[in-house]
Amino acid sequence: MELDQRKMRILKAIIDEYLMSASPVGSKALSRREAFNLSAATIRNEMADLEELGYLEQPHTSAGRVPSDKAYRLYVDKMLTTASLSDSEIRSIRRYCDRRVDGIQQVMKETAKALSEITHYTSMVLMPELATNRLRHVQLVPLTEGYALLVVVTDAGVAKDAVVSIPRNMSAEELERISKHITARYYNCRMTTVSNRILSELGSEIENRRDFLADLTDSIRRSTASGAHSVELFGANNFLSFPEYSDVNKAKHLLSVVEGKENLYSLLKKASVMEFSITIGRENEIDELSDCSVVTATYKIGDMPIGSFGVIGPTRMDYARVMSVMEYMRMSIGEVLTNLLEED
Numbered sequence: 302m303e304l305d306q307r308k309m310r311i312l313k314a315i316i317d318e319y320l321m322s323a324s325p326v327g328s329k330a331l332s333r334r335e336a337f338n339l340s341a342a343t344i345r346n347e348m349a350d351l352e353e354l355g356y357l358e359q360p361h362t363s364a365g366r367v368p369s370d371k372a373y374r375l376y377v378d379k380m381l382t383t384a385s386l387s388d389s390e391i392r393s394i395r396r397y398c399d400r401r402v403d404g405i406q407q408v409m410k411e412t413a414k415a416l417s418e419i420t421h422y423t424s425m426v427l428m429p430e431l432a433t434n435r436l437r438h439v440q441l442v443p444l445t446e447g448y449a450l451l452v453v454v455t456d457a458g459v460a461k462d463a464v465v466s467i468p469r470n471m472s473a474e475e476l477e478r479i480s481k482h483i484t485a486r487y488y489n490c491r492m493t494t495v496s497n498r499i500l501s502e503l504g505s506e507i508e509n510r511r512d513f514l515a516d517l518t519d520s521i522r523r524s525t526a527s528g529a530h531s532v533e534l535f536g537a538n539n540f541l542s543f544p545e546y547s548d549v550n551k552a553k554h555l556l557s558v559v560e561g562k563e564n565l566y567s568l569l570k571k572a573s574v575m576e577f578s579i580t581i582g583r584e585n586e587i588d589e590l591s592d593c594s595v596v597t598a599t600y601k602i603g604d605m606p607i608g609s610f611g612v613i614g615p616t617r618m619d620y621a622r623v624m625s626v627m628e629y630m631r632m633s634i635g636e637v638l639t640n641l642l643e644e645d
Contacts, residue, residue: 302353302354307347308347309379311331311337311344312351312357312368312375312376314334314337315331315351315357315366316368316380319367319617320617320618320619323543323544324365325359325360325361325364325365325367326365326367327364327366328341332344348366351366356368356369357372370582370584373581373582373616377620381624382621383624384621384622386625386626390626393415393419394415394626397411397412397415398633398637405429405434405455405456405638406428408634408637408638409428409533410533410535412426412533412630413425413534413535413536413610414535416535416610416626416630417535417536417539418535418536420612420622420623421536421539421542422536422539422618423536423537423539423540423559423614424535424610424612424613425532425534425568425569425611425612425613426532426533427532427570427573427609427610428608429607429608434455434491434492435456435489435490435492436453436455436490436491436492437454437455437484437489438453439452439453439480439483439484439487440452440484441465441476441477441479442476443467443473443476447467447468448466448467449464449465449467449471449476451521453521455492456489463520463523465517468510471513482503483495483503486502487499492521495521496518496521499514499517499518499521500514500518532565534559534560534565537556537560540552540559543614543615543617545615545617546615554589555589558587559613564587564589568595568597569597569608569609570609572598572599573608573609574599575597575599576598576599577597577598577624578595578596579594579596581594581616592615592616593614593616594613594615595612595613596618596623596624597610597611598610598627598628598630599631600630600631600634600635602638610630610634
């Protein structure tokens with residue numbers, strides 16, 4: 302049995318109808334469409350074939366059919382036509398992007414908020430990789446003998462901390478001097494530059510502390526590495542507005558997984574190597590997202606991908622509109638970050 306053009310037309314019509322109504326689609330409803338000029342019996346036979354091929358599912362014996370994950374995959378890969386954004390949608394996105402922001406973290410918060418409110422799905426944004434962050438402050442605070450607390454603040458607005466080993470004869474005054482020296486010398490430098498230059502430059506100036514500076518450099522790299530804390534999430538409660546998640550226990554379980562962020566961080570990190578990705582239902586590696594679709598995109602500065610963002614919603618997602626919104630958003634994010642991070 303082949304998926305011929307007539308079956309493709311019927312399948313697309315069923316998907317389009319189900320995306321709007323969230324109700325199983327029957328043969329009678331399709332037969333009333335002028336574009337088909339087919340009897341309900343003919344459509345019913347074709348729907349039976351599509352079910353046998355794995356593209357349709359029948360939730361109840363007397364109900365119509367609903368698309369399967371396999372059908373959505375075919376729809377996305379072969380049938381999808383990107384929708385044009387309306388002037389009002391473009392104005393809404395620009396309104397968020399044109400707001401005055403004071404740092405990268407605020408840009409990411411505004412992006413997550415805009416994406417969720419415009420698509421009505423749950424949005425997630427991964428902070429830019431460390432190469433784009435700039436140093437604001439380094440502080441070494443003595444703890445017990447042989448240890449100090451390292452605090453690093455970047456323009457992302459979040460202080461990162463870690464415990465580092467220090468020579469046993471290193472005083473609080475010396476830690477303070479090194480802290481002030483690094484902060485003053487490398488203020489507003491990209492964090493990759495800070496990590497690369499501390500040892501090469503300060504090692505020759507503070508020769509008796511070269512081993513400590515090497516350890517300090519490694520600690521700075523580790524303490525400012527990305528993690529679950531670098532994911533901005535917005536609109537998690539949007540799940541509750543879709544009939545797919547009317548089961549309260551199911552919705553609560555999904556929300557707990559999403560709001561935990563660890564899974565989202567892994568998901569967005571993998572997505573960072575692809576301009577766009579769409580995973581549907583059971584294609585998702587996270588079991589709790591087996592009834593969801595996840596659409597992600599990367600954002601760039603120039604030609605360099607530096608982070609990713611996306612939306613999570615039901616498999617009955619308006620893919621065409623989401624793709625259009627995300628394409629416009631990724632360009633807008635790139636513009637905002639370029640203006641924010643460019644050299645003075």
